Amino acid sequence: MVALTIANLKMMVRNRQTTFWALFFPLVLVVVFGLFDFTATTSSKIAILDGADTPASLLLVESLGELERRGLLQRQDQPASLAEGRQLVASGDLDYLLAIPAEFGKVADSDGLEPQSGPAAGSDERPAPPTLILGGEGEERNQLIIGAVRQGVQQTEKNLAASRSAENQGPENQAGRPAPDIVATERVGVSSATYFEMVLLGLVAMGIMTHGTISIAVRISNYRNLSILKRMLVTPLSIWKFFAAEVTAQLLLAIVQAAVILAVGIFLFGAQINGNVFHMLPAVILGSAVFLNLGFIISAWANTPAAASGMGNVVTLPMMFFAGTFFSTSALPWLLPYAADALPLAPMITALRDIGLRGATAWEVWPQLAWLAGWVAATALVAVRVFRFS
Amino acid sequence: MSEAIRVEGLVKRYGNFAAVDGVSFDVKEGEIFGILGPNGAGKTTTLEIIEGLQSPDQGQVAVLGKDIQRDANWIKARIGVQLQSSAYFGFLTLHEILTLLGSFYPKRVPPNELLEMVGLADRAKSRVNQLSIGQSQRFTVAASLVNSPDLVILDEPTTGLDPQARHNLWELIQAIHARNVTVVLTTHYMEEAELLCQRLAIMDRGRIVAIDSPGELISRIETNYTIKLESTQPLDDNQWNALQGSGNLDRTEYYPHDQSRSDSSYLLRLDKNPEALNQAINCIVGSGISLKHLEIRPATLEDVFLELTGNELRD
Numbered sequence: 001m002v003a004l005t006i007a008n009l010k011m012m013v014r015n016r017q018t019t020f021w022a023l024f025f026p027l028v029l030v031v032v033f034g035l036f037d038f039t040a041t042t043s044s045k046i047a048i049l050d051g052a053d054t055p056a057s058l059l060l061v062e063s064l065g066e067l068e069r070r071g072l073l074q075r076q077d078q079p080a081s082l083a084e085g086r087q088l089v090a091s092g093d094l095d096y097l098l099a100i101p102a103e104f105g106k107v108a109d110s111d112g113l114e115p116q117s118g119p120a121a122g123s124d125e126r127p128a129p130p131t132l133i134l135g136g137e138g139e140e141r142n143q144l145i146i147g148a149v150r151q152g153v154q155q156t157e158k159n160l161a162a163s164r165s166a167e168n169q170g171p172e173n174q175a176g177r178p179a180p181d182i183v184a185t186e187r188v189g190v191s192s193a194t195y196f197e198m199v200l201l202g203l204v205a206m207g208i209m210t211h212g213t214i215s216i217a218v219r220i221s222n223y224r225n226l227s228i229l230k231r232m233l234v235t236p237l238s239i240w241k242f243f244a245a246e247v248t249a250q251l252l253l254a255i256v257q258a259a260v261i262l263a264v265g266i267f268l269f270g271a272q273i274n275g276n277v278f279h280m281l282p283a284v285i286l287g288s289a290v291f292l293n294l295g296f297i298i299s300a301w302a303n304t305p306a307a308a309s310g311m312g313n314v315v316t317l318p319m320m321f322f323a324g325t326f327f328s329t330s331a332l333p334w335l336l337p338y339a340a341d342a343l344p345l346a347p348m349i350t351a352l353r354d355i356g357l358r359g360a361t362a363w364e365v366w367p368q369l370a371w372l373a374g375w376v377a378a379t380a381l382v383a384v385r386v387f388r389f390s
Numbered sequence: 391m392s393e394a395i396r397v398e399g400l401v402k403r404y405g406n407f408a409a410v411d412g413v414s415f416d417v418k419e420g421e422i423f424g425i426l427g428p429n430g431a432g433k434t435t436t437l438e439i440i441e442g443l444q445s446p447d448q449g450q451v452a453v454l455g456k457d458i459q460r461d462a463n464w465i466k467a468r469i470g471v472q473l474q475s476s477a478y479f480g481f482l483t484l485h486e487i488l489t490l491l492g493s494f495y496p497k498r499v500p501p502n503e504l505l506e507m508v509g510l511a512d513r514a515k516s517r518v519n520q521l522s523i524g525q526s527q528r529f530t531v532a533a534s535l536v537n538s539p540d541l542v543i544l545d546e547p548t549t550g551l552d553p554q555a556r557h558n559l560w561e562l563i564q565a566i567h568a569r570n571v572t573v574v575l576t577t578h579y580m581e582e583a584e585l586l587c588q589r590l591a592i593m594d595r596g597r598i599v600a601i602d603s604p605g606e607l608i609s610r611i612e613t614n615y616t617i618k619l620e621s622t623q624p625l626d627d628n629q630w631n632a633l634q635g636s637g638n639l640d641r642t643e644y645y646p647h648d649q650s651r652s653d654s655s656y657l658l659r660l661d662k663n664p665e666a667l668n669q670a671i672n673c674i675v676g677s678g679i680s681l682k683h684l685e686i687r688p689a690t691l692e693d694v695f696l697e698l699t700g701n702e703l704r705d
Contacts (some may be wrong), residue, residue: 234466
């Protein structure tokens with residue numbers, strides 16, 4: 001069986017079609033997604049909780065208008081409370097929440113014009129600055145928004161200082177306070193992953209899927225056409241060893257494949273993987289097993305290798321788009337998200353993303369692994385039933 | 391033990407159609423045994439049952455003295471099989487394929503020795519798709535020898551080969567036989583069966599119609615000589631009747647490879663009457679047929695087949 005596994009690996013490596021589906025195709029997509037700067041084109045969702053509702057706070061809000069006009073930000077409805085807003089960011093419904101405290105814009109006047117403005121009046125302490133709550137967006141985008149808010153705050157303070165100096169000449173205000181913390185930031189939940197990083201892990205799963213399904217379907221139907229399966233049957237080799245060797249070789253290749261795709265994403269395009277890649281192994285192996293079984297099933301239905309290849313594409317291409325490789329399944333209408341999430345590719349992608357981007361461990365993604373294991377069992381059952389040797 | 395294969399009352403049905411319909415025969419150790427018959431006669435099905443690829447509906451098969459169903463793996467380790475139209479892994483070299491196949495067997499022959507034997511030693515690093523048809527056919531024979539088998543089963547080893555390649559393969563089969571290996575082969579080439587086989591089973595429509603040595607089979611039939619003649623114009627009724635009187639005249643050509651057939655080609659099959667040849671020649675000369683071509687040859691297996699089955703042997 002070892003000899004057969006090694007022979008299988010040799011054949012796969014020498015087969016250009018295998019290399020295409022296993023590596024070239026996913027890598028082309030990695031390069032495409034790596035080169036496009038998606039942060040430049042997608043818009044982030046922001047909500048503003050304006051606790052002050054003063055001309056100063058309106059000015060700050062207005063300072064984000066430029067980013068809105070460039071399509072980088074999209075204003076959402078104001079949440080009812082800070083707690084609710086934070087919740088929305090944590091769940092991914094919002095990317096940013098800007099909370100402007102009630103005291104904003106009044107502090108600069110606290111030298112006496114408005115004595116009721118707070119406990120900090122007249123002292124060195126400032127009241128709480130505006131807080132930007134960050135969600136799951138990339139670091140680049142985060143810096144852009146933080147910068148815009150900071151500029152807005154500075155502009156507001158400058159305006160206030162100007163009006164105050166016109167009234168009572170108090171320039172020492174500016175000099176005494178270098179304002180290091182004019183914008184506070186707070187991260188909620190998910191560490192920031194870029195769209196590219198999301199897609200990269202989707203592509204790992206997709207590569208394993210297309211290769212597993214299509215190349216095994218083509219190989220087996222080719223073997224059948226050439227009577228190689230029959231030829232195996234007339235040797236004393238137990239036929240389960242033949243299939244075990246096929247599966248082993250394919251799993252080993254899937255692991256190499258995942259490693260290469262990840263490596264290209266990380267080292268060539270600077271993707272950040274937070275989790276332990278070894279925790280991805282169960283998802284890679286279970287997912288690969290499901291797709292191999294699908295390949296065996298297809299090979300039983302297809303009469304020629306070309307038909308097997310076509311049917312493999314019919315199965316894998318829609319799954320690639322539906323199950324969340326590129327787009328979130330939650331963007332589908334009606335009940336379709338549930339259907340898409342039930343496909344074997346979806347839990348595999350979810351598990352890989354949770355591990356790779358959120359640093360989850362293999363056992364934390366057990367629901368996805370269990371679902372995949374169910375798929376393995378179901379497809380194996382069908383494969384054994386429909387398989388034919390000649 | 392003197393029988394390499396013993397088949398008794400073998401039946402294999404596909405639905406209502408009996409592909410093998412009560413076949414019995416023995417193959418003796420150390421002989422080259424041929425199964426001759428047209429396509430669809432049941433040759434391949436019979437072999438596949440012997441090889442363990444299909445199970446019989448009725449009947450017993452013993453290979454090398456063991457029952458094929460009880461001792462399948464024991465048998466598989468000791469026989470070599472070349473399947474009809476079987477190819478091999480496309481992305482391995484010949485040497486690698488033979489090594490891989492050998493790894494399935496307890497006893498194995500070094501790949502280089504096998505390649506040497508079939509004249510492919512210099513192609514060890516080639517792949518199957520880089521071989522000519524004749525070479526790849528020789529390679530599949532080499533592959534059937536990886537386990538140094540006691541019995542080799544070859545299913546139509548020469549089908550589709552040009553004459554030169556066919557002769558090479560005949561030599562190869564005789565070389566295998568010279569090593570005391572029992573050989574069973576199927577063919578639908580008469581001259582091949584006549585040349586190679588010590589004994590021959592003629593199969594038609596799932597049954598065996600005769601088993602004997604080629605010489606015995608030929609001497610058993612009614613026809614002794616066949617005269618093939620071609621006239622410049624079709625025979626008239628008188629000529630036809632005259633010839634018919636001295637033998638069995640037929641207009642139809644039953645030599646599928648013969649390109650020279652025309653409307654004025656005839657076959658005259660003579661019976662065993664010692665005078666028949668004389669009579670026929672006198673008749674041809676006397677009836678004033680203007681001859682374009684005349685050929686007299688002794689009966690062959692082809693005549694045997696025709697007489698036994700009433701069928702032409704088609705490609």
